[in-house]
Amino acid sequence: MALAFQRPVGRPATASRPASRRAPALRIVSAAATAPAPSPSSSASSVPASKLIDGKGIADTIRSEIAAEVAQLKAKHNLTPGLAVVLVGARKDSETYVRSKKKACAEVGFDSYGTDLPADVSEEELLKVVAAYNADPRVHGILVQLPLPKHISEKRILDAISIEKDVDGFHPLNIGALAMRGRDPLFVPCTPKGCIELLERLKVPISGRTACVIGRSNIVGMPAALLLQRRDATVTMVHSKTPDAAKICGEADIVIAACGVAEMVKGDWIKPGAVVIDVGINAKDDPTAKKGYRLVGDVDFEAAGARASLITPVPGGVGPMTIAMLLQNTLESARRAAKH
Ligand SMILES: Nc1nc(=O)c2c([nH]1)NC[C@@H]1CN(c3ccc(C(=O)N[C@@H](CCC(=O)O)C(=O)O)cc3)C=[N+]21
Secondary structure, eight states: OOOOOOOOSSOOTTTTSOGGGSOOOOOOOOHHHHSOOOOTTTTTOOSOGGGBOOHHHHHHHHHHHHHHHHHHHHHHHOOOOEEEEEEESOOHHHHHHHHHHHHHHHHHTOEEEEEEEOTTOOHHHHHHHHHHHHHOTTOOEEEEOSSOOTTSOHHHHHHHSOGGGOTTOOSHHHHHHHTSTTOOOSOOOHHHHHHHHHHHHTTOOOTTOEEEEEOOOTTTHHHHHHHHHHTTOEEEEEOTTOTTHHHHHTTOSEEEEOSOSTTOBOGGGSOTTOEEEEOOOEEEEOTTSTTSEEEEOSBOHHHHHHHOSEEOOSSSSHHHHHHHHHHHHHHHHHHHHHTO
C-alpha cells in the first residue's frame, strides 16, 4: 500500500537562484482585474452587477493578505505554515478540490503535504496517517477530504485529528465551543466562516437582524447558524421537515442556503432587500454548455436576485471563500504553534 508522504509542494524553489532567473514575485490578481469575471450568468443574467457579491475577488484579496503575512513569518521567524491534505479514493470532485487546495497553499507560500489513499484503505491505516500528521511539527493543519468511503467511520477519523490542527473546525470540541457563550473554538469551519466574512467585508449589519439558515449539516448549516447567533442575529433554521420553509425564509434579512438541493430556494422565498448567501454547488444539465452541464447553487439565482439587495453567484461566491478561510485557519494555527 502506497503511503508515500509527498515532498512539500510550496517550497521556495527560487531562493538560491540568481535574481535574474527568479520567477516573478507572487501576485494574486483577481480574474476580474485582468478580464471580465466569468460570472455564472454574465451573458444571460438579469441580476445587475451592483447586487453581485464578488466572492472570488474578496477571496483573492484575503489570499494576498495571507501571502504578505507568510512572507513576514518566513523572513522574521523562519516559520512556514504547513497544511496536510488526505484524500481517500478517486472521486473526481474531491480530486479537483484537493488540487485547488494544494495550489492555493503554494500560491501563498505554505508548504503542503498530501497523502492519497486507495478507496479500500482500512480505517486503521487512515488513522495511522492522521496520527503521523498529528505528530509532525511541520504540519499546522490537517484536512481529511470528505466524504469518506462508506466503510470508514467519518466520526472516528475526525475525532482523531488533533484539535490544534483541526483547520476544518470539524472536531466536536471545536463545534462544542462554537455553540457556547463565553467560549471560542480554536477553529471555525471554513465554509460558514467564509459566509460571515463576506457579510462583514460588505458591511452587512448582522446584529439585531433576522437570519434564516436553510439546511442543518454539521459542516455548514449548523455552524453558520451558531456564527450568526454569536453576532446577535435572530436565527431560524429550516430543513427538510420544516412545514413552511418559504414563509419563514421570507422573514429573513439574511439568508444562508445550504440544503444541497439545486435551486430549491425560489425567488418568492426572499424578502425584498434581503442578502442571500448561496452555499450550494450542484451540476445542472445544460446542453448549451461545453461540458454539458453548468454549476448552480441551492438558490434560484435569477428569481432571488431580482428581490435580493445582494446575492452570491455560483461559482465565484462562497466556494473561493472556503479555500481562503482554510488558508487563514492554517496561518492562525502556525502562529499559535510558534507563538508568533
Ligand atoms: N474536509 C473537507 N473540508 C472541506 O472544506 C470540504 C470537504 N472536506 N469536502 C468537500 C467540500 C466542498 N468544498 C469546496 C471548496 C472550494 C470550492 C470552490 O472553490 N468552488 C469554486 C469553483 C467551483 C468549480 O468550478 O467546481 C466556486 O464556487 O467558484 C467549492 C467547494 C470544500 N469542502
